[in-house]
Structures are given as C-alpha cells and as structure tokens.
Amino acid sequence: MSAITDLPFRTVCEEFGAGLTITEFLSAHALIARDQKTHDKLTPSREGRPFGVQIFGRQIEPMIEGARMAVESGAALVDINMGCPAKRVIAGECGAALMREPDLAQRIVRAIRSAVPAPIPVTVKHRTGVDQQEDYDIFAGFAAVQIEAGAEALIVHARNAWLQGLSPKQNREIPPLKYDWVYRLKQDFPDQQIVVNGGIKTLDTCLEHLQRVDGVMLGREPYNNPYLLHDVDQVVFGCRRSAAPGRSEMLRRFYPYIEQQLELGTPLMRVARHLLGLFNGEPNARRWRRYLSENACRRAAGMEVLYRAEQLLDD
Numbered sequence: 534m535s536a537i538t539d540l541p542f543r544t545v546c547e548e549f550g551a552g553l554t555i556t557e558f559l560s561a562h563a564l565i566a567r568d569q570k571t572h573d574k575l576t577p578s579r580e581g582r583p584f585g586v587q588i589f590g591r592q593i594e595p596m597i598e599g600a601r602m603a604v605e606s607g608a609a610l611v612d613i614n615m616g617c618p619a620k621r622v623i624a625g626e627c628g629a630a631l632m633r634e635p636d637l638a639q640r641i642v643r644a645i646r647s648a649v650p651a652p653i654p655v656t657v658k659h660r661t662g663v664d665q666q667e668d669y670d671i672f673a674g675f676a677a678v679q680i681e682a683g684a685e686a687l688i689v690h691a692r693n694a695w696l697q698g699l700s701p702k703q704n705r706e707i708p709p710l711k712y713d714w715v716y717r718l719k720q721d722f723p724d725q726q727i728v729v730n731g732g733i734k735t736l737d738t739c740l741e742h743l744q745r746v747d748g749v750m751l752g753r754e755p756y757n758n759p760y761l762l763h764d765v766d767q768v769v770f771g772c773r774r775s776a777a778p779g780r781s782e783m784l785r786r787f788y789p790y791i792e793q794q795l796e797l798g799t800p801l802m803r804v805a806r807h808l809l810g811l812f813n814g815e816p817n818a819r820r821w822r823r824y825l826s827e828n829a830c831r832r833a834a835g836m837e838v839l840y841r842a843e844q845l846l847d848d
Contacts, residue, residue: 534752535619535701541794541804544578546755548787550762554584558614558628561590561599575606585610587658589617589627596641597648604649611649613642613684615659618694618704629694632663632675639678646683654685658730658750660694661711667693669714676718686726688750689715705731705753716745736761736768743769757810780812781843788836795835805829805839812846820845 538557546554556574563571577584586603588611590596600611615638617628631638638657646655657679661672676687692708699707710732719727728748733739739749755762760780766772778786791804805825812818824842828834 534756535617537756538752539574539803540576540578541799542756542807543584544790545759545787545804545807546762547578547582548790549755549759549783550765551755552583552765553609554578555610555612556584556586558587558589558617558622559599561588561592561595564588564599564602565595572602575603575608577607583609585612585656587612587614589614589622591625591627591631591637591641593641593644597644600645600649600655604653608653610654610656611645612656612658612688613645615657616690616694617701618660618696618699619701623696629660629663629696632659632694635675635678638675639682642679642682642684655683656686656688656728657684658688658690660690660692661714662693664693664695664697669717672714673718673721676722680722680725686728686748687718688728688730688748689718690731691715691729692731712742719746736764739769756807758813759808759811760813780815781846784808784811784839784843788839791839792836800830800832801834801838802829815846817846817848820848 535557538555543554543556559571559574575586584607586606586608588596588599588603590599596613603611614628615631619628622628623630631641642655642657649655659675662668679687691710691712691714692704694704695708712729715727715729719725726748727746728750729742729746730750730752733742733749733751734754739751742749760783763777763783767777791801794804795801806829809822809825812821821842824845825838828838
C-alpha cells in the first residue's frame with residue numbers, strides 16, 4: 534500500500550500478530566538508482582523477522598537488479614506488482630498495465646525467478662482483469678503464463694483494475710469483487726498457491742476464504758483496525774493461549790519501539806498515525822484519534838502525547 538506500508542506500519546503489524554509483512558511497492562528503477570527514500574524501505578523491522586519486498590517496473594534488467602537488491606536486504610519473498618492502477622504507475626505501463634501484455638509479464642517473472650536463489654519464492658500480485666473486461670478465460674490465461682514462468686504463488690486482488698476514469702481509492706471500492714473467479718482459478722490450477730485479497734475485513738471471512746484458496750492477504754483493514762491481528766494465531770492457526778491481551782496492553786508493548794524511534798529522530802506522527810485505529814469501536818476512541826491527530830504532528834511531540842491520549846480513553 535503506497536505511503537502506508539512503511540517500516541513503522543510493518544512493525545505495528547508484526548508486533549500485533551502478523552507473521553509476514555510486505556513492503557509497499559517499490560520502483561525497480563528507484564532502487565538501482567540508490568534513491569535513499571526508496572532504499573530505506575528495504576529495511577527489516579527486526580533482525581531475523583521475515584518480510585517480503587514488492588517491486589514494480591517493465592524493463593527486465595532493472596527488475597532483475599531490483600529483485601537481487603531485495604534479496605540482499607534479507608527479503609524472504611519477492612513479489613512483482615502487476616495490479617496497481619495508480620496513474621504514475623500506469624503512465625509507465627507498469628503495474629496493472631502489464632495485464633495487457635501477458636508475454637512481457639511472463640518474461641519478467643521468468644527472469645526474476647532465474648535471478649532469485651531458491652528457496653526464496655517469487656510471487657505475482659495482480660487483478661482479475663483490466664477496465665471492463667469480463668472474461669474469465671483471459672484472466673485464467675494471464676495466470677497460466679505466470680505459473681509457467683515459475684511464480685510460486687499468485688496473489689489476486691479480486692477486482693478488475695480500471696485504468697481510466699477511476700482513482701486508486703475508487704479502484705478499491707467500485708469494481709465488483711469476484712471471489713468466485715479466484716476460487717475457480719484454484720480449481721483450475723490445484724497445485725498452484727493461490728492467495729485472495731480485496732475487501733476482507735474479519736478473521737471469520739479469512740477462514741471462509743481459506744476453505745477455497747491457500748492464503749489470504751490483508752491490507753486496509755489492519756491499518757484501520759490493527760488489533761484485528763492479535764487473534765490471527767488463535768483463530769486462523771489454532772494456537773492455544775491464555776487470555777488475549779487488551780488493546781491498551783498491546784499499545785504499551787509497542788512503547789519501547791516508539792521510544793527507540795524517537796531517539797533516532799523519527800517524528801512521532803510517522804509511527805502514531807498507524808495506531809489511530811487501535812481503539813476503533815471502543816469507548817472514547819474518537820478522543821484517542823483526535824488527540825493523536827492534533828498533537829502527534831507537533832515538532833517536539835514525544836511519548837507524553839501517547840500517555841495523555843491513553844488517559845483520555847479512561848476519562
């Protein structure tokens with residue numbers, strides 16, 4: 534998720550229960566140009582914690598080099614973005630635009646698969662189609678060529694990407710969800726890892742999808758409600774545990790990381806913005822969000838802002 538899945542957000546997700554996080558999509562050209570802002574996004578949140586790197590582009594050599602840089606940074610997975618409908622990405626004929634060029638997309642996957650050492654998986658994230666295309670066979674044909682090229686998993690955002698007329702936000706909401714197409718794809722390619730993405734808001738819904746596909750990718754919902762992740766191990770993987778930690782306890786567990794970031798000069802808001810939804814649905818959640826939004830952005834803001842915001846929850 535561009536401008537969202539930064540290092541602090543990945544750390545929030547991991548601390549709250551996510552087993553594997555993936556960077557926001559990174560330009561292969563920016564990586565090989567050593568753009569500092571882009572290169573910093575390759576940083577793992579903690580030593581030894583697995584994370585994936587998603588890259589985008591259309592020229593094979595830069596994509597190969599970008600994938601190699603991802604592996605050198607410690608990536609446990611390299612994902613190729615072929616689903617983003619953002620104007621700046623589509624203008625370069627990257628992202629979802631590659632779905633109109635399945636042969637080029639296949640060559641990119643094959644080249645990256647050859648360059649990335651096993652057992653690190655290479656995956657492809659794409660849509661069910663582009664614009665108002667409503668042909669399952671075209672969608673399945675695109676998937677087939679990526680599988681043939683060596684993609685270990687296909688992560689399917691179960692909507693079409695409309696490349697004209699819709700903003701990225703509208704592309705997440707207006708094109709109808711087609712989970713049935715993703716299920717059918719799994720039936721047609723039973724030996725292939727198929728992961729579904731898009732519009733998934735609860736762990737119960739995740740369980741329903743997992744009856745039909747191999748995995749579920751969550752994006753916006755953990756940003757809006759990071760506490761959702763604390764139950765993943767128990768609900769999805771059946772791990773037994775004692776009483777679940779409350780939201781305030783989860784927050785306090787995260788304080789040492791925030792203190793560390795402040796000592797490094799990271800502005801408080803860069804981390805705190807990912808915690809705005811932590812108390813969604815709880816009493817005084819609006820007070821929490823409002824106080825953080827108004828005060829964490831101040832230049833000298835420190836831990837006292839979080840302490841006061843937490844107090845407001847009990848007032």
